[in-house]
Amino acid sequence: MKRTLFEPEHEAFRDSARTFITREVAPHYPEWDTAGIVPRNLFVKAGELGLFAAVPERHGGAGVVDFRYNTVFAEEAAAAAVTPATLGLSLQSDICLPYFLELANAEQQARWLPGIAAGELITAVAMTEPGTGSDLSGISTRAVRDGECYVVNGAKTFITNGINADLVITAVRTGDHPHRGLSLIVVERDTPGFERGRNLAKVGLHAQDTAELAFTDARVPVANLLGGEGDGFAGLTRNLAQERVSCAVSAVAQSVAALGWTIDYVRERSAFGQPIGALQNTRFRLAELATEIDIAQHYVDRCVADVVAGELNPVTAAKAKWWTTELQGRVMDTCVQLHGGYGYMLEYPIARAWQDSRISRIYAGTTEVMKEIIGRSLDLD
Structure with missing residues (x-):
């Protein structure tokens, strides 16, 4: 189509x-x-x-x-x-x-x-904490006003661009209300009391720096507050929708690429005296993936159009994020299988793509959290 x-x-x-x-x-x-x-x-x-x-x-x-x-x-x-x-x-x-x-x-x-x-x-956004993942209301990193500065204490983890970043948009607690007590503060690279931990060793995405961040009495100017104090939850939830569409775009794009590599491979590789692609199981499995990817592509394209028009809503984004990343997992697993032993060799792009793709069902909100967002929109209670 x-x-x-x-x-x-x-x-x-x-x-x-x-x-x-x-x-x-x-x-x-x-x-x-x-x-x-x-x-x-x-x-x-x-x-x-x-x-x-x-x-x-x-x-x-x-x-x-x-x-x-x-x-x-x-x-x-x-x-x-x-x-x-x-x-x-x-x-x-x-x-x-x-x-x-x-x-x-x-x-x-x-x-x-x-x-x-x-x-x-270089920028980063720091939400996730060692004890808090997708639940924004559980953020505990605290910023206390002291004159013209906020004194920040706490820790963040799994922060993309964490090593390279000069400006870290940091979700902090400035009040006790689960939502209205959250604010966003930009912590700059050389802020006293701000330290980066190790560049985390991950299963995949090895070229991407992902770090732990620590704040110990870090003094951040009040002038670095993004939006108003207490507006952090609204700012995060508004921007998370586009973030999730970004994940969906990448998931579909990587699925398209993996399918293309696999089609090329099964045309060239033979088993039982014929190309693997001539086997009915291969044709059926690739037919299923091609169909699912095509359907997902058009849904995601509509989401992108909604972003451009300023009409994207969180539920639509959540649907895109969980469906496409779960599809990505199925695509990668099937494509590795159709490559046989070569699919497990890192010299083949499908092996690296399979390795890199597992996190997509977790970051920017897990599949389970996406389903919860969608479920709540159905007014089932």
Whole structure:
């Protein structure tokens, strides 16, 4: 079925994104995969590409707020089998940047947006804590007002861009109410009392730095408060919908890529005197995946269109997130199986994609939390 999401300008950007990934990412990906982090200069080059173009012109961007460009970039990264090396870039463009565009005041935008647009300032968002995952009301990192500063104490974990980040949008508790007691504070790199722990050793996504963060009497200026005090829960929930669509876009894009690699493989590999692709089981399994991926693609395209139109709602995003990431898991597992023993070898992209994909059902809200959001919308009580 023909996709109708993109205009000619998006396809022109696709060519630029493909060239960028071919030249700036793919040749270095094995090195970054081993190092567990991408170089900071990659963000600068992404800024030159225009990945952070949503920043207004007066602050060094292009003022182009169109999530279809973000979608194109994610699709090209998946096609090149380098998604882990680009996740930090997408985190900045898809997830962190909206906080600065929607919640930052004029002074904050003038202070931070030029660096973000140029890729010279790297961003992260810190919600998850050692004892709190998807339940935002359980956040315990506390910020206490002391004059013109907040004194922050607590810890965060599993923070993408945690090592590289210069600006960390940090969810803190400024009051006791589970929701109205949450605020967002931007903690800058050199803040006294702010420390980064180890770059966490993960099952997959090895090129993406993921860190623990600690705050011990960290003094953060009140001028770094994003939005009003107590508005953190509303800000997080509003932006989480787009984050979940970003996850869905990547899940479908990686599924499309895995299916393509597998179709190519079964055409070439033989068993019992014929190509694996000629076996009925192979045809049926790939027919199922091709159908499910196509259906998911069109639902996600509609979600992206809703983002562009400003009409995305949390329930729609939750449906997209859990369905596509569960599909991604089924696709990867089936494609590894159809590769046989070679599917378990890391020299084949399907093995790395299978390894990298497992987290997608957990981050940005687990499948179970997505179902809970959807279930609550049904007014069953």
